[in-house]
Amino acid sequence: MCALKDKKQLIISAAIKCFAQKGFHATSIQEIVDTAGIAKGSVYSYFKSKEDLLFVAIKHEYDRMMSGVLSVANDINLTPRERLAAQFQHMLQVTLEYSDFIATLKNETDLMVNDQMKAFLNDMHKADFQWYCQSILAIYGDDAKPYVFDAAIIIQAVVKHFTYMDRVQLESTELTRFFMDRLDDLVDGMIRKQQKPILNKEQSENNANPCSPDTSFSYEDSLKAVQSIRVYIKQSKLETKIKTASLSYLTVLDHEITKDQIDPIITTAMISHLKSLGLAEILINLNNLEHYALNQ
Amino acid sequence: MCALKDKKQLIISAAIKCFAQKGFHATSIQEIVDTAGIAKGSVYSYFKSKEDLLFVAIKHEYDRMMSGVLSVANDINLTPRERLAAQFQHMLQVTLEYSDFIATLKNETDLMVNDQMKAFLNDMHKADFQWYCQSILAIYGDDAKPYVFDAAIIIQAVVKHFTYMDRVQLESTELTRFFMDRLDDLVDGMIRKQQKPILNKEQSENNANPCSPDTSFSYEDSLKAVQSIRVYIKQSKLETKIKTASLSYLTVLDHEITKDQIDPIITTAMISHLKSLGLAEILINLNNLEHYALNQ
Amino acid sequence: MCALKDKKQLIISAAIKCFAQKGFHATSIQEIVDTAGIAKGSVYSYFKSKEDLLFVAIKHEYDRMMSGVLSVANDINLTPRERLAAQFQHMLQVTLEYSDFIATLKNETDLMVNDQMKAFLNDMHKADFQWYCQSILAIYGDDAKPYVFDAAIIIQAVVKHFTYMDRVQLESTELTRFFMDRLDDLVDGMIRKQQKPILNKEQSENNANPCSPDTSFSYEDSLKAVQSIRVYIKQSKLETKIKTASLSYLTVLDHEITKDQIDPIITTAMISHLKSLGLAEILINLNNLEHYALNQ
């Protein structure tokens, strides 16, 4: 009964371990199945392809790790400061358990095998960043408001750096205290100095964005992008009504792009509608289209 | 002669550009030569293999970038604080020029194709970190001494994070001011709070060390390592004198390892001599031997 | 200089020979390269895929064979009867030379690996049939007009059967005489009996039609078909003007299909335009769309 789940998890664990050691592209399916101790063909009972295995594995490990982290981080009996500290502490504690997953994540470019992965990694970074922003605002109040992004990006960088430092065994309680102290130092300093912040909202959203719009996006690329989105939507399981509407928006988009003069209002509106579908798989293409359309 | 150099540089640039976009393993030689506009066979006139191309390209771009950075950073007319600021500023300014190189570096695991690359990346990180340590000590004096590593690792993390944030165009003067201010905030806070530092020298040396000594290094492994080094040195193009001396050191090392009681002084001395040859290819084996010998 | 052409021809010959012996799907690339005496990878220098190799090989052999057949068949110094006889004779004479190609063609279903192949085989059959129709009309005059299709399909069947009868060595002059005599017998009999013919124009067009419109074509299929055509046209090398226009027609088609009531006039017009592009690759989809649209 549980055999299926177990085997899938077995493959995921083996894959994550291999990806951590050699990266996605340098890892062969053979190495994964050898690690898992199963036959080559079995992988394809559970995953459509090597790419799919990567995506499912990353997503699954992320969810597994986050479920623990968030349960602690969202404890409503804690003050915001205690909550952030709790989150730090928990994350540091599970670092070892998820060391392979974390090591796998270090190879951004290598993991971006398709738009789905790009969108997922992007979402991960953004969610991470936003949580820091919220925490900082809650802890330090309105005085810190202008510096939320500046502080968040620093703390994100530091935490990432420490979790990526493999094999170093640091005591998590002390390290948590250290992070909180440094955050205090930073925010206090920022508020005291009252200088212009480095990052505004928009810039911060590009933070560590592994799929920020491709500036070399061409006319042909945009046509392909529309096409690709159309295909995705058509085969999606959206309500018929929404699907039809979305396809209409796409047609409009197509017309706009083909025109000599792109109307930014219409284009933005259409893209906005499509973004609101919440389909991570097409997000990157929408971003690219948006960037292309607004810079013609 | 110059034509040769030009072509080599052309290939390196094309390779770095491709590696930046897709990673090392996902980039084919064909893509590189297409980008460079040359024939496939030509790559092998200048580089032994794809791995060699990666190594030479990374090293070359690193040297090129560093020559600029260091020339500014080592300006003796500046105070230590001004020097660090100058280094920040310069690094931020050249970020765009070296964006492909920087993007290539983001994929640590993907780049570690052999011991040579591992050793080189490790050295890069260490040199970086040590420069920050020295700067901090020089700027903040003895009060900061206990916190040098803590501060250095944070500032390293932050700078790396910002340089890796691609395409975000921030004004370098402001950003430099920002980095310096944050460093002030952090070091001031650390000194004021007078808490126990997080990192000691040893731990800091493992910082972001992608090829720290393999702790599972066995007796057999160490024998193999010595043998492997011996082979490498024999076929190397070192001066005869130096080569002979090095092989003698190796013989001593071999004896030590085989003994029941390894003499740390002798062992360290031999390894130190061998490290001073500057042969990146044997560095990792030397590190592993060192770790093994000192932990018996 | 000719090496490239030679090698391509070598691969084609080997492939056709293998396909003739075992069929397309049962033939591995390894067998083909063993037959050709080259390395596996070389196939992919000349052909995109095994499917592409099949298509190019069939098309190439067909053209090669037809160039000879047609040059004889179109000799304007001959009477229609002599022309048909000349065509028979020539075809029988080259049967041996092209025996592998002819044997390959016996496996209709096995060869229909994609729409391109389906369309090509269909076109082959149709061209064949039409040539017989024209010849019969030219030889026997208006009296034979009602029976053109009936006679043509019989003679086509017989010729095909004899060319497919491998290993039987029949004298081509006698066989040609035989074919002409039998055709005389048949047409004379038909005219004499003055019965209703079996085939009308429409039915005859379905003769051995391996890709007549798929009657189970669904709404989703039609959307996919439009999509597929759009992709094909976009990546085609049509003039920009024509491409743009074609894409507009497609958009209109898309709208029509999505509507509750499909307008047959508009739909037919759009499909007609697209058919006139002469792109064999999209022909089958257009046929399917036409059939679907007109039967809603």
Added chain:
Amino acid sequence: MCALKDKKQLIISAAIKCFAQKGFHATSIQEIVDTAGIAKGSVYSYFKSKEDLLFVAIKHEYDRMMSGVLSVANDINLTPRERLAAQFQHMLQVTLEYSDFIATLKNETDLMVNDQMKAFLNDMHKADFQWYCQSILAIYGDDAKPYVFDAAIIIQAVVKHFTYMDRVQLESTELTRFFMDRLDDLVDGMIRKQQKPILNKEQSENNANPCSPDTSFSYEDSLKAVQSIRVYIKQSKLETKIKTASLSYLTVLDHEITKDQIDPIITTAMISHLKSLGLAEILINLNNLEHYALNQ
């Protein structure tokens, strides 16, 4: 018992349907079981292998179709002409019911997966042809005798062509009348013109023969063939009496082959006896032996 039969028939029907659509090699067991709505393993309860499934399915469908065709065709109350007409008509009427089977047969090469299949398809063609020969002789009398093979091969070609023309719905009564009329035209013409016929008995036997005896059959091959037949008979489920007799015949055959002078009478007799066992599996070997023995 009946459930078993039903399931076997279910698998056969599903298999034939799939083979018709995509051919044997391009059809996977998975597709067949999906079509049948059963589990993958079940196929192997009823069939030894995919090849066996093909063979049994083809044979089964052929028998099923022929039982109907023959029951009509052998009606002794009809004149020979009425009998042939009845056979035509019946065949045309069941064309739809057996359309998948007929479509499957179109791919001769694809179906020839082993000697068993080759022999079976060959036998099918021969039986077909011989029935036409007999019918023609019975209808047109001795005048037609020289032209029996010529007429039969034409009518076989035409009927095959029409049955292979899928989806064309022609009225079977009219088509039967058409076939009979055309046969009249052809035979009348042949008798009237009194020319030398194209095919003699021997040539006609090669008609569409997909597995005529292997002319390169060697002495060693013939020994192997006898051995192979012996093994097959030993493990067969023949009556003990028949089995013993058959093995004796084989021993005689063995002796003959080993002799310097093979006695054609004895050899032919032995082979004839063995052929009469009706074991398709050994037929091809018997044919090869016969060919070898009679050409020494």
Added chain:
DNA sequence: GATGAATGAGGGTTCATTCAT
């Protein structure tokens, strides 16, 4: 008897590397 997860040989394809021109 029925099932479908597991197996691994073998398929098509890619690509680093070589070498004759």
Added chain:
DNA sequence: GATGAATGAACCCTCATTCAT
């Protein structure tokens, strides 16, 4: 020195077949 056709190892993936349940 420059070229790119040729090579074949190794990749990802499919699928006929087996077997424990």
